[in-house]
Amino acid sequence: MIKLENVSKSYVKGKKSVDSLNLEIKDGEIFGFLGPNGAGKTTTIKMITGILNSDEGKISVDDKDIKVDSISAKKTIGFVPDTPDIFLKLKGIEYLNFMGDIYEVPKEIRTQRIEELTKKFEIYDNLNEEMQGYSHGMRQKIIICGALLSNPKNWILDEPMTGLDPKASYDLKEMMRKHAKEGNCVFFSTHVLEVAEKLCDRVGIINKGKLIFVGTFDDMKSKLKDNGTLEELFLEITQDE
Amino acid sequence: MNKIFSLTKVLLKNSFQKYDEKNNKKSGKILRIICYGILLIYLMGIFGFMSYGLITTLMQVQQESMFIGIFLIALAMLTLIQSIISATNVFYFSKDLDYILPLPLKPRDILISKLNVILVTEYVMEIIFAVAPIIVYGILTSAGPMFYIVALLVLLIFPIIPILIATFIIMIIMSFSKGAKNKDRFRLIAPILGIIIALVISFSASGTSEINDAQLIELLMQANSMVEVISDSFPVIKPAINAIVNSSFIEFLKLLGITAIIYIVFLLIGNKLYFRGAVGNLSSGTKKGKNITGKDIKINSVRKIICEKRI
Numbered sequence: 001m002i003k004l005e006n007v008s009k010s011y012v013k014g015k016k017s018v019d020s021l022n023l024e025i026k027d028g029e030i031f032g033f034l035g036p037n038g039a040g041k042t043t044t045i046k047m048i049t050g051i052l053n054s055d056e057g058k059i060s061v062d063d064k065d066i067k068v069d070s071i072s073a074k075k076t077i078g079f080v081p082d083t084p085d086i087f088l089k090l091k092g093i094e095y096l097n098f099m100g101d102i103y104e105v106p107k108e109i110r111t112q113r114i115e116e117l118t119k120k121f122e123i124y125d126n127l128n129e130e131m132q133g134y135s136h137g138m139r140q141k142i143i144i145c146g147a148l149l150s151n152p153k154n155w156i157l158d159e160p161m162t163g164l165d166p167k168a169s170y171d172l173k174e175m176m177r178k179h180a181k182e183g184n185c186v187f188f189s190t191h192v193l194e195v196a197e198k199l200c201d202r203v204g205i206i207n208k209g210k211l212i213f214v215g216t217f218d219d220m221k222s223k224l225k226d227n228g229t230l231e232e233l234f235l236e237i238t239q240d241e
Numbered sequence: 242m243n244k245i246f247s248l249t250k251v252l253l254k255n256s257f258q259k260y261d262e263k264n265n266k267k268s269g270k271i272l273r274i275i276c277y278g279i280l281l282i283y284l285m286g287i288f289g290f291m292s293y294g295l296i297t298t299l300m301q302v303q304q305e306s307m308f309i310g311i312f313l314i315a316l317a318m319l320t321l322i323q324s325i326i327s328a329t330n331v332f333y334f335s336k337d338l339d340y341i342l343p344l345p346l347k348p349r350d351i352l353i354s355k356l357n358v359i360l361v362t363e364y365v366m367e368i369i370f371a372v373a374p375i376i377v378y379g380i381l382t383s384a385g386p387m388f389y390i391v392a393l394l395v396l397l398i399f400p401i402i403p404i405l406i407a408t409f410i411i412m413i414i415m416s417f418s419k420g421a422k423n424k425d426r427f428r429l430i431a432p433i434l435g436i437i438i439a440l441v442i443s444f445s446a447s448g449t450s451e452i453n454d455a456q457l458i459e460l461l462m463q464a465n466s467m468v469e470v471i472s473d474s475f476p477v478i479k480p481a482i483n484a485i486v487n488s489s490f491i492e493f494l495k496l497l498g499i500t501a502i503i504y505i506v507f508l509l510i511g512n513k514l515y516f517r518g519a520v521g522n523l524s525s526g527t528k529k530g531k532n533i534t535g536k537d538i539k540i541n542s543v544r545k546i547i548c549e550k551r552i
Binding site: 072 | 244251254255257337339340342343346347
């Protein structure tokens with residue numbers, strides 16, 4: 001469970017990038033975080049994962065405060081950042097072993113999970129190559145494998161489908177569904193409305209730092225007058241602000 | 242401990258430039274190793290010969306032990322200058338914090354791992370600059386095996402305090418200065434800053450007296466007085482000198498103790514200072530700029546644009 005209470009963040013005085021955000025993502029739920037570019041999605045995710053400190057408010061992951069009990073909270077998070085250009089001089093297997101060390105994954109489980117995940121994403125044969133030689137999609141896959149290696153309870157994924165081929169994208173969506181079904185929590189940001197509609201139990205829309213909608217897609221449709229397309233619904237909500 | 246080791250290994254691997262895949266063939270690797278080997282021997286040879294000249298001169302006036310003082314001061318200055326550049330890159334401009342901070346690592350573990358990366362870089366520098374002078378000194382003074390053991394231990398511990406000083410200076414600057422967040426500008430300024438600090442220390446120690454006309458021995462005597470002054474204000478120099486000159490394990494333990502205390506104090510202060518500066522550095526959200534006017538849209542020559550970009 002991820003809970004944000006009155007969370008605010010400013011980079012520049014007088015301009016809040018995230019403004020009094022209240023949000024609760026329950027266990028067993030896939031939550032999609034939508035919003036235009038620069039709306040505050042990545043800032044929110046960075047605060048949940050402890051990369052940035054919030055100026056105000058409280059963030060807890062499985063009832064652990066990310067500021068106070070950060071190590072315990074972070075252990076339950078599997079995070080995929082928006083850019084996969086990470087430790088590129090390492091080989092794929094070196095990166096996964098590093099993630100295994102940090103999350104204290106025992107050797108037997110590590111071996112089994114690495115094989116399972118990398119075979120699913122079809123990068124098993126590339127594990128002995130340096131990541132700087134990987135394509136964008138392959139880098140994204142290895143980062144996802146690293147994040148999921150410890151089988152964390154809470155998945156936080158910042159635009160995870162970017163660069164993935166259709167099969168990998170399909171597999172990841174299936175994995176997200178399965179993970180949520182097992183009572184875990186999946187929180188991800190996306191620009192692809194169709195993905196959000198098909199995958200998410202609920203969505204939140206953020207614009208100019210403020211959360212302007214939280215609910216299901218059906219709630220969203222029923223709130224609006226016109227029975228338009230997803231894009232039209234999204235534009236109507238974000239332009240009203 | 243395991244996490245620190247893992248993170249250090251990853252940061253080290255990631256910080257050393259490698260050739261691209263095409264150059265990674267076995268024959269290329271062997272050739273590269275041979276070239277690096279020749280360069281290393283050449284550089285070690287130069288420093289060995291320089292040390293030989295200086296030690297034999299000092300031996301004429303029975304002052305050969307003075308060499309170790311001069312050598313350690315030079316090593317400390319070199320480490321200080323180099324660490325200012327390394328600390329800037331490793332701690333602030335490496336772009337890895339975005340990926341490290343979400344991991345379940347204590348801030349202290351991240352700090353230690355990053356210090357380890359700088360320390361390893363300094364060890365490489367020591368192999369080039371410090372090993373040959375120590376060996377030459379040992380041979381010329383007919384030192385026993387204990388000398389080499391203690392000297393090796395001193396060389397392992399000695400760079401830590403200059404690294405901590407350099408890192409502390411960088412952390413202070415990054416925590417309180419917004420201008421330092423401009424990467425390119427700061428990369429240009431950092432080495433100059435390092436040289437200035439080293440010069441200030443040596444000038445304040447040697448005074449402002451003209452040394453151009455002095456004879457070599459007189460120069461060395463001045464250097465010796467400089468060593469005295471610096472070692473008074475720089476607590477690790479004296480035990481390091483005594484440890485090597487007298488092959489004294491007790492003096493080495495003194496050096497180790499002082500270093501350990503300063504290291505712990507640094508961790509306590511650095512923890513807060515670093516994450517304040519580093520997390521602030523990540524806070525690069527869109528700033529509200531002025532609206533553009535007609536003057537902002539202009540046609541420039543390609544040459545001018547490239548020059549402006551470089552500056």
